[in-house]
Amino acid sequence: MSPPIDKGCIQEPISASSTDNFPDEDIMYTLDPRPIEDGTGRPSYWSSAGKSNAEVSETLTYRLSSRLCIVHEVKIRPFQAYFQLGRPIYSAKAVCFRFGHSRSSTELTYQMIDGPMPIDEPANEDYVWTYKSPVFMMQQVTVICWIQI
Numbered sequence: 596m597s598p599p600i601d602k603g604c605i606q607e608p609i610s611a612s613s614t615d616n617f618p619d620e621d622i623m624y625t626l627d628p629r630p631i632e633d634g635t636g637r638p639s640y641w642s643s644a645g646k647s648n649a650e651v652s653e654t655l656t657y658r659l660s661s662r663l664c665i666v667h668e669v670k671i672r673p674f675q676a677y678f679q680l681g682r683p684i685y686s687a688k689a690v691c692f693r694f695g696h697s698r699s700s701t702e703l704t705y706q707m708i709d710g711p712m713p714i715d716e717p718a719n720e721d722y723v724w725t726y727k728s729p730v731f732m733m734q735q736v737t738v739i740c741w742i743q744i
Contacts, residue, residue, distance in 0.1 A: 604661065604664040604666065605658070606657070608621075608625065608626065608655070608656070611653070611655050612643070612653045612654040612655075613643045613653060614642065614643065615643060615644050615645065620640065624641055627639035641655065656722075666694065667743065668741055668744060669741075669742045669744060670740070670741055671690065671733070672738070672739045674686070674737075675737040684737055686735050688732070690730070690731050692726075692727070693724040693727045693728070694725060696725070697721060697723075698720075
């Protein structure tokens with residue numbers, strides 16, 4: 596049996612704007628801190644479907660573990676495709692973070708979503724965003740990046 600995963604203040608994933616290879620590269624694997632190559636055969640990453648226009652944003656939406664969470668930092672580890680020739684790194688060019696709450700009294704949960712969210716229907720319209728961080732540029736490195744909010 597594996598030890599429980601420490602997700603910090605994230606309770607569960609809710610949606611991703613796209614997923615390349617569902618369910619193998621699903622948002623739920625973003626919360627798994629194991630190294631990508633740990634011998635279990637289960638990669639610990641999410642992959643978007645990708646766009647021909649690099650300016651199109653992708654989103655990941657999570658439910659936090661409490662109605663009030665104080666977030667000081669976010670950790671991101673860019674993905675290195677260990678199974679592709681040259682082991683390329685697939686990192687976002689930049690990231691920003693939004694925090695808010697559900698518009699409806701019936702909250703969305705990951706279990707309610709049958710497969711990946713349609714690309715044109717991200718969950719963003721279901722929320723009131725009360726904070727938006729500045730944009731943080733990402734480096735093309737495979738180490739954990741600590742972003743101070």
